Amino acid sequence: MSHFNQMANTWDTPEKIKLSASYAEKIKTYLPKQESLKILEFGCGTGLLGSNFIYEKNQLTGIDTSKGMLEIFEQKFSNQKNVHSILLNLEEQDINENNFDLIISAMAFHHLIDPAKMILKLKKLLSPNGIIAIIDLDQEDGSFHPDPKNMGVHHFGFSEEVTNSWAIKGNFPKHTREIINIMNKDKNNYPVFLAIFSN
Numbered sequence: 001m002s003h004f005n006q007m008a009n010t011w012d013t014p015e016k017i018k019l020s021a022s023y024a025e026k027i028k029t030y031l032p033k034q035e036s037l038k039i040l041e042f043g044c045g046t047g048l049l050g051s052n053f054i055y056e057k058n059q060l061t062g063i064d065t066s067k068g069m070l071e072i073f074e075q076k077f078s079n080q081k082n083v084h085s086i087l088l089n090l091e092e093q094d095i096n097e098n099n100f101d102l103i104i105s106a107m108a109f110h111h112l113i114d115p116a117k118m119i120l121k122l123k124k125l126l127s128p129n130g131i132i133a134i135i136d137l138d139q140e141d142g143s144f145h146p147d148p149k150n151m152g153v154h155h156f157g158f159s160e161e162v163t164n165s166w167a168i169k170g171n172f173p174k175h176t177r178e179i180i181n182i183m184n185k186d187k188n189n190y191p192v193f194l195a196i197f198s199n
Helices: 002-010 014-028 067-076 115-123 160-169
Strands: 038-042 059-064 083-087 100-106 126-137 174-185 188-198
Touching: 014 100, 014 174, 014 188, 038 115, 059 067, 067 083, 115 126, 115 160, 160 174, 160 188
Parallel strands: 038 059, 038 100, 059 083, 100 126
Antiparallel strands: 126 188, 174 188
């Protein structure tokens, strides 16, 4: 996680802030209408995505393995009593909270060793009508990251077939997936998907 610790102080660029806001708007179209939501942002980093859900009575818990990223997270939301973070590797450890109405994650799943197993673990943390919203790269050729190994990359994106298999393994009654962005990098186009898994 040294890569993310080093990048923490310069992570929140105007471009990323704007992009995260657009991603959040997409996710909100799938949310149930209720007064308050208990939200978990998995692989939260500095809270770029989660920051768009801090309104009204919502509670946000950010979880990440990068101490540097979480330091920025804590600074950013220091005046928000309904926001807190946990330094934890959820692939190896358990979180002491559950019953989340919404679990969100952006560009974290390709860093996981076993994403399918993580989906099952996250499902156990959901409320009865909870939703998991995963944003990540569509399957790519490995060129998106300049140094995949040192950047902790375990998967070169995920095909629709793979995300469908997560829904089947997780026994989710409802599952949808859509391409919500095309990232242009070094003259290559990389589609980004939003996958929704709901009870």
